[in-house]
Amino acid sequence: MSGLPLTPPPTAPQPTTPPPALVEPQGRTALRHRLAERGVDRTLLLVVPAALAMIALFCYPFLYGLQLSFQPTKGGALGAYQQFFSEPFSRKSIWATFSLAIPAALINVGVSVPISYRMRRDFRGKRLLLALLVVPITLGTVLTAEGILEFFGPAGWFNRTLHLLGLADSPVKLTMNYTGVLLSLIISGFPFAYLLTHSYLSGIHPSLEKAASTLGAGWWQRFRYITLPLLLPGLMTTFSLSFVMAFAVFPSAMMVGDPNGSTHVISIEAYQAALERFDYAQGSADAMIMTALMLVVLGAIAGLRSQLYRGSTGGKG
Amino acid sequence: MSAVTDMTGTTAQSKGVPAPRAAGNRPESQIGELRISGLSRAYGAHTALHSLDLTIRGGEFVALLGPSGCGKTTALNCLAGLLPLTSGRIELDGRRMDTVPPEKRGFGMVFQNYALFPHLTVRANVAFGLKMRGTGKAETRRRVDEVLRLVQLTEQAHKHPGQLSGGQQQRVAIARAIVMEPALVLMDEPLSNLDAALRLEMRSEIRRIHQEFGLTTVYVTHDQEEALSLADRLVVLHAGRVSQIGTPAELYEHPADPHVAAFMGYRNMLTLNVVSSHGTQAVAQRPGLRLAGTVVGEAPVAEGQEVTVAIRPEDLRIAEDGEEPNARAVAEVVEYHGRALHVEAVTREGDRIHVKAQREVRPGDALAVAVDTDRALLFPASAAADGTDGAGGTHGADGTDEAGSPDASSGSPDAPAEEVSG
Numbered sequence: 001m002s003g004l005p006l007t008p009p010p011t012a013p014q015p016t017t018p019p020p021a022l023v024e025p026q027g028r029t030a031l032r033h034r035l036a037e038r039g040v041d042r043t044l045l046l047v048v049p050a051a052l053a054m055i056a057l058f059c060y061p062f063l064y065g066l067q068l069s070f071q072p073t074k075g076g077a078l079g080a081y082q083q084f085f086s087e088p089f090s091r092k093s094i095w096a097t098f099s100l101a102i103p104a105a106l107i108n109v110g111v112s113v114p115i116s117y118r119m120r121r122d123f124r125g126k127r128l129l130l131a132l133l134v135v136p137i138t139l140g141t142v143l144t145a146e147g148i149l150e151f152f153g154p155a156g157w158f159n160r161t162l163h164l165l166g167l168a169d170s171p172v173k174l175t176m177n178y179t180g181v182l183l184s185l186i187i188s189g190f191p192f193a194y195l196l197t198h199s200y201l202s203g204i205h206p207s208l209e210k211a212a213s214t215l216g217a218g219w220w221q222r223f224r225y226i227t228l229p230l231l232l233p234g235l236m237t238t239f240s241l242s243f244v245m246a247f248a249v250f251p252s253a254m255m256v257g258d259p260n261g262s263t264h265v266i267s268i269e270a271y272q273a274a275l276e277r278f279d280y281a282q283g284s285a286d287a288m289i290m291t292a293l294m295l296v297v298l299g300a301i302a303g304l305r306s307q308l309y310r311g312s313t314g315g316k317g
Numbered sequence: 318m319s320a321v322t323d324m325t326g327t328t329a330q331s332k333g334v335p336a337p338r339a340a341g342n343r344p345e346s347q348i349g350e351l352r353i354s355g356l357s358r359a360y361g362a363h364t365a366l367h368s369l370d371l372t373i374r375g376g377e378f379v380a381l382l383g384p385s386g387c388g389k390t391t392a393l394n395c396l397a398g399l400l401p402l403t404s405g406r407i408e409l410d411g412r413r414m415d416t417v418p419p420e421k422r423g424f425g426m427v428f429q430n431y432a433l434f435p436h437l438t439v440r441a442n443v444a445f446g447l448k449m450r451g452t453g454k455a456e457t458r459r460r461v462d463e464v465l466r467l468v469q470l471t472e473q474a475h476k477h478p479g480q481l482s483g484g485q486q487q488r489v490a491i492a493r494a495i496v497m498e499p500a501l502v503l504m505d506e507p508l509s510n511l512d513a514a515l516r517l518e519m520r521s522e523i524r525r526i527h528q529e530f531g532l533t534t535v536y537v538t539h540d541q542e543e544a545l546s547l548a549d550r551l552v553v554l555h556a557g558r559v560s561q562i563g564t565p566a567e568l569y570e571h572p573a574d575p576h577v578a579a580f581m582g583y584r585n586m587l588t589l590n591v592v593s594s595h596g597t598q599a600v601a602q603r604p605g606l607r608l609a610g611t612v613v614g615e616a617p618v619a620e621g622q623e624v625t626v627a628i629r630p631e632d633l634r635i636a637e638d639g640e641e642p643n644a645r646a647v648a649e650v651v652e653y654h655g656r657a658l659h660v661e662a663v664t665r666e667g668d669r670i671h672v673k674a675q676r677e678v679r680p681g682d683a684l685a686v687a688v689d690t691d692r693a694l695l696f697p698a699s700a701a702a703d704g705t706d707g708a709g710g711t712h713g714a715d716g717t718d719e720a721g722s723p724d725a726s727s728g729s730p731d732a733p734a735e736e737v738s739g
Contacts, residue, residue: 210399211432213419215446215497225445229436309436311479 069284080285090269090286094293097265100178100249104185105242108193109235116198117223120206137191144188145255149175152183180256181263185246193242200234201227229309236305240298247294266290346375346531348500349410356405358391365391367557368405373501373535378527380536380548382580388557389537390429393503396535397426409500420449425494427504431486433478439489440465440474446497464496467526484515491523495530502527504536508543520547541580545569553577573613575625575696583627583694584671591622591695599695601626605666608643610693623698630659630671632692635684642685646670648678660684 035042072079084090115133119126136144152158152174159171174180204227212222250267257263266286274283356369366388373379381389394400396407398419407415414422434442440461447457465471468488478486487507494502507523508516524547527534538544544551545565553560553568553576561573572578575586589601589608599618600609610626612618636642646662653659658674662684672686 205430205432207428207430207432208434210397210419211426211428211493212434212445212449213399214397214422214424214426214503215493216420216423216449217445218420221449226434311435311477 065284065287068281069288070281072281072285073279080279080282081289083282084269084285084289089264093264093266093269094289096263097247097249097267097290097293100181100185100253100263100265101243101246104182104189104246105193105239107186108189108242109197109239112190112194112197112238113231113235116194116201117227119198120201133194134191136187139188141184141188141251142255144184145252148180148184148187148252148256152180175256177258178262181249181253184252184256185249188252189242189245192245193238196238196241197231197235200231200238203234204230233305233308233310236301236308240301243297243301244294247290247297266293346533347498348375348533350374351410351414351501351533352408353396354406354408356392356395356407357403358388358395358400359403364403365557366395366554369552369559371552371559371562373533375533376531378524378534378536378547378549380538380544380551381554382538382541382544382551383554383560384539384580386556387554389539389554390505391557392554393426393505393535393537396501397424397503398422423497423499425497425499425502427487427490427494427502427507429506429509431478431490431507431510433486433489433493435478438475438477439470439481442478442489443492443496445493450497460496464492467529468492468522483511484519487511487519488522491526495526495532498530500533502532502534504534506538507536508538508540516543523547541582545581553580571613572627572694575627578627578694578696582629584630585626585628585633587626587668587670588698589624589626589695591618591620591624593620594618598690599624601695603666603668605664605668606644608688608693609690610688610695611691612695612697614697616697618695618697624695625698627694627696628688628692629673631657631673633670633672633686633688635672635674635676635678636687640687643687644668644670645683645685648680648682648684651678651680662686 032042069080070077072083075082119130139147150156154171154173154175156175158174159168162168162172174183208226208230209222212226217225248267249265250271253259253263253265253268259268267290270283270286270290273279273286351373353369353371353373356366356371357364358366369388369392371379381392383389391400395402395415398415398417402415405415406413434445437445443461443464444457447460452460461474462471465474468491470485470488470492473481473485473489478489481489487510490507491504504523508519511519520543523534523536526532536544536547545568548565550562550564551568552562555576561568561577563571568577569581572581572583575583579586587603587606589603589606592600592602592607594600594612594617596617597612598609599612600607601624602608608626610624612624618624644664646664646668648660648662650661651658652661654673656675658678660672660674660678662670662672664670670686672684674684678684
């Protein structure tokens with residue numbers, strides 16, 4: 001987590017005044033050019049306040065939490081970590097988190113590919129459909145959870161419809177369990193995945209598929225050999241983002257899930273340690289474990305991605 | 318894929334006469350004829366292509382020529398199957414093709430932007446079609462090697478398209494299309510992205526490949542020089558309609574209407590009134606200009622009728638001593654073009670004329686110009702009118718053409734035609 005783009009400069013940032021033409025204009029331009037040659041852009045000094053705020057609000061708490069996690073009340077420096085892995089209930093939260101985050105990310109990416117593939121063409125009602133697909137972004141998690149409870153709950157419309165159609169004798173349990181959380185993650189995560197996939201896909205020049213079709217490729221072959229390979233790096237990025245969003249699942253796991261059972265995810269484990277048992281060291285350690293696991297997955301995806309073709313996807317090659 | 322061609326006779330003959338290279342059915346051509354009848358394509362209310370009828374013989378090189386938005390790219394995409402037809406049919410040796418999807422037509426296409434697959438090497442790009450067809454490994458390798466040798470890219474086979482120059486990419490695009498030994502090769506302005514020198518080089522390359530492979534080629538371009546030098550037969554399109562179909566020589570010597578004339582380098586276009594007519598010859602004038610010319614078309618012209626005169630700059634000469642000049646003008650812009658000077662002169666009445674001068678002319682010199690009767694073509698006004706009504710709707714007709722380039726030959730008589738040299 002030390003990958004900040006900017007280190008604070010040693011001197012205070014001087015707002016650069018435009019050079020008055022009278023005084024040595026050559027010297028001033030020369031300085032700017034010299035700086036530019038070293039890759040220094042003085043305008044970027046404007047980023048410094050924001051960078052400082054980042055450091056104050058993110059890096060400091062993170063590092064503070066990191067050192068806190070090594071100071072448990074009992075059991076030495078790694079005591080909190082040992083505690084996490086020796087307790088089966090907390091250990092199982094890793095599995096609970098992955099079993100939610102990976103399917104959610106896979107489904108979001110997987111569904112957005114065919115939809116954005118079709119959405120490349122112009123058709124009547126495209127904008128309306130697009131708006132409907134993207135609107136869940138504007139809903140908060142709480143609203144989504146509320147909606148899921150109403151709609152998929154034991155007495156919700158979904159079960160009533162099933163009952164009316166005679167498809168189910170007793171209500172199908174879709175909330176307060178794993179399914180409810182997965183549904184919530186898909187509803188709130190899909191718009192992001194779709195928007196990203198859509199923009200990656202529109203970066204692939206349509207003439208490539210046309211060329212493939214004049215060379216005898218049917219639609220599946222065109223997708224398999226041309227579009228998919230060009231889209232794959234983008235899909236991996238999309239997967240990473242969807243995964244990160246799903247991995248940090250907390251409100252929906254509480255509201256539509258089973259927080260003390262099948263959806264006891266790591267964030268709930270950390271929350272309970274820190275704010276219910278007031279064991280800050282344990283809570284910090286849980287959060288660190290969560291971060292480490294996430295980074296491992298992201299690193300693996302980045303590694304895979306670097307194996308792929310990542311050049312231009314334009315028609316000219 | 319024998320590279321032996323029976324072109325020797327034809328090329329020898331074309332040395333002296335720049336006339337029909339066509340005809341001569343080459344034995345290795347795969348197709349007898351491609352018949353396009355009533356092909357039209359509309360985008361909503363706008364018709365980009367009005368009922369195109371064209372029969373292409375096997376082994377022929379046909380160029381579709383016209384300004385931006387004339388429907389030529391639309392026609393090509395319809396042929397390739399990338400655009401559905403609004404009406405009409407396409408038949409290849411009696412088999413109906415317009416209902417066949419593009420991947421089953423077996424036509425090769427070279428795209429304007431090449432559309433090379435950026436993630437595949439040159440070899441894989443060229444082999445793509447054979448792979449789709451399920452050709453065996455050894456056979457694919459042999460054929461790809463052969464084509465790469467032909468387009469002189471053997472050294473580059475392992476590279477990706479992004480690592481190649483524009484000319485090399487263009488040759489990959491051609492190689493990818495011809496390795497399939499297609500019945501018909503469609504080329505959509507394949508040279509428009511290249512610089513001038515490379516364009517000339519690739520032009521002869523394309524003609525050479527066409528001959529060596531015995532291909533049948535339909536070539537879309539807005540460059541008349543390219544079309545004249547490459548094609549056996551030209552189809553000039555204007556605002557979605559065919560203006561004229563003919564050999565390069567026919568079009569060059571006998572343009573059917575002012576649009577074609579403008580494309581063929583008749584840069585001087587002025588509206589005149591007929592003073593007297595005598596058979597196919599007529600005398601016409603406007604203030605400051607009076608000339609005798611040859612009437613194009615069957616219909617005789619009547620006195621007082623409006624005609625458009627078309628004269629090439631090189632046919633307009635500086636009047637000899639004692640000769641009655643057709644017009645007097647003052648040279649304004651003089652361009653150096655090697656052996657000749659290209660002079661843009663203005664008459665006292667403000668008409669702009671283009672003259673190719675063999676002797677020295679300076680800006681400001683007074684010129685007396687003359688033209689021979691058979692070199693001044695008179696188009697009766699009706700012929701000019703049918704094109705101008707459609708000119709307003711040419712925008713957006715085919716998306717891949719550059720938008721907004723001026724219509725080569727609409728209304729105003731002295732509108733500069735598309736760039737033309739010699």
